[in-house]
Amino acid sequence: MAGGPAIEMRGITKRYPRVVANDRVDLEVADGEIHAIVGENGAGKSTLMKVLYGLTPADAGVIRLKGKKLEKHRPADAIRAGLGMVHQHFMLVDTLTVAENVILGEEPRRNGVLIDAAAARERVESLSAEYGFELDPAEYIENLSVGLEQRVEIVKVLYRGADVLILDEPTGVLTPQEVKELFVILRALRNSGRTIVFITHKLDEVIELADRVTVMRDGRVAGVVEASATTKEELARMMVGRDVLLRVSKDVAAPGPTVLEVAGLTAVGRKGREVLSGIDFEIRAGEVLGIAGVQGNGQTELVEVITGLRKAAGGRVFLNATDITNRSPRQIRDLGVAHVPEDRQARGLVLGFTIAENIALGRHHREPYSRHGHLRLDAMREHAAELIDENDLKPRDPDAEARHLSGGNQQKLIVAREFDCEPSLLVASQPTRGVDIGAIEFVHQSLLGMRDAGAAVLLVSAELSEIMTLADRIIVMYGGRIVAAFDGGSVSEEELGVFMTGAGGGGGAGAGEGAGEAGRAGTPDGTGAPEAMH
């Protein structure tokens, strides 16, 4: 604890055309502490971190890193100064190994030219051993689960010498078990003298992990508190400015006729591996079926097959007794299926489109958005404005580009769109990923509202508590199979956890099979990287 704070930001102001994202923000992070930043969607958390890391310049304010002033810096300067950022969307090369990814751009050289592979391996191994990452340097990224990929990102940052780490919503994509393991790592890092800043919407995590918390609201700092001296409720109140329920009220389900029936469904992945094996289940109208499982056990593929994004190799899918197996996504959508995809930026949004254009996406070819092939911009904007109001989207401007929305608002935009169309089947994958507690409450309430209005809901979530709260029935997937089924309320999180790791018996062989396959959305046909070409 030699001297001053690790990070000192004073009077940071950052204006965007429609909002002041940061308004004279002060942030002080002590050397060697774990510091959490919380706040509603759009409060300015990511912006503050981008300013710190040098991804975007502030309009005003002073930044000091370990006492040294950072001015007009870029990420490269920040890295040199010992700052590291663990990106939420991993930037790893799938076809390279862990070690190769870690050293990418910073390769240890032999004779100045050749890459010293052995040295790279050793370095990764020693970092891995030191903090318990349990990474195999020779493993290919494509075979890793999301949680392990994240560790590779952390090792990458450490390899570059970072002693101040920024993690923007690191737990959003993790399973409870992975979160626990991440926390062990983060504590080990702190104990070795490193400083950690992390952003999260999960207040439990804040209380559990953080030393201190900075709460942001509407671009300002609403307060700084000791984690040990606060409660979830207090934090929520500081964030939102009112009391938050943190509980949804749920009536007993009144299931109607079967809406979705999946029978003997199988699918194969990229390498001809079976990623779904003999999946059977049904969902009735007015019922929420939750799928629990560690990501990469076939949930992604199951959803893709149901929504027409992936071909089934065998078995059948029926929607209201109509066979929709291997129909096109449009046919399936038009039959009344709505889909909140798990990865909002990959599948859910066209980032270069406006809010209005994104609201129309999927129904753009029908009234009121299109008439005789002619696009009706007014109808699009009008409807977008309505949904912005109803769902409290920010900014409140239908013409704002989706790219410029905060992560949570991007998610809320997709949810608003998919919940809007009175589907007979709603397929929701990670519907509340990255949204703040107030909005989670809203999304959960709307989801149950749709159930009560007679929709069948298929809910996939890494968040066990979300499944426990919402689902009327729960199935557990492991290794591409259904390994257990429960009625909601008749099972504890612990029990589910046991089945999720394949230890509950009856599960398929080959732990983690298809992890790499299922972890990412399959690119359809080499149509290229989506947004990269501009």
Added chain:
Amino acid sequence: MVRWNRLAGVLSPLVAVAAAFLVGGLVVLAIGESPIRIYAILFRGAFGSVDGVGHVLFNACPLIFAGLAVAFAFRAGLFNIGGEGQLYIGSFVCAWAGLALVGVPAWIAIPLLILAAAAGGGLWASIPGVLKARFGVHEVINTIMMNFIAIGLTSYLVINVFKEAGQMTPQTVEITAGQLPRLAGPLRAIGIPLPLANPLNASILIALAAIWLAWFILYRTTFGYEVRAVGLNPQAAENAGINVRRTIVLAMVVSGAFAGLVATNEIMGFRHRFLDNFSSGLGFMGIAVALLGKNTPVGVLFAALLFGVLNTGALEVDVFTDVPRELILVLQAVTIILVVVGNEVLARKLRAREARVALEAAGEAS
């Protein structure tokens, strides 16, 4: 910042053009000529007379079509390098239709020939479109290959099948059907003294209509919305029920149709024949035009006009100075490279902020 961006979008090409002229001047200086004199001649050639302006428009006209072809495909995320081949096929089909329609009155023949030109180019472009959509073959590679085939094929046909009897020149007989009127007559009638020999013809009006059409398709039709969605994020487009493959093929067809419309100027408006190898790179110039025009329809218009000025002025320089013809070509190429590259660099500089935002978008979920 939105306003600043838009300003930068317009400003950056302008500054780049100025820089290009500067470096072009240095090249002229290097061979011992006076840049001021050369540029004076160049601009006098382009703007010094009504005839010059007419030539500027005439030269810009095919570049508008070729530029639109590239820009439209780009919106679907496709890099169509095949404009050259598509315009050859479009022109050939157009010429062939013209030959077949001898004696048909203009008001029937003209629309039919326009359609033939568009259909020829569109059909030719559909092949790389299908190859891309069905087999994932990269369009850059197969559009280039299709260029060779198109040029070779039309060359073979015009030399061996359609050549005017008793002539050495590898060209068809004159196409009398569906000729587009020159504009000198009507313009003189309203007091604009365009010389009767000026080649400017009604194709320029078709070009302007095409610009509007490209804009309308992209921003006001359901199809255009799908094209843009596929171009920006094919995975999200697929999830939204858009048939990505079909959209790719159709976007290539529309792109190729624009390229094919070059025939309205070259065949219907000017030569009235199909001449072997007539284009000498119009399709490739279209790439530069589209890049400079930022792949927007209106941008294409201005970029094509700029290149029209260069082409016209260069001719003048060739005629009135001792600067060898090859050097003019070099000068032109240097200018194009500088305009395009300079524009890129400058755009990046001016929008350093935005560039970083793009980085964020790639890196982090905001």
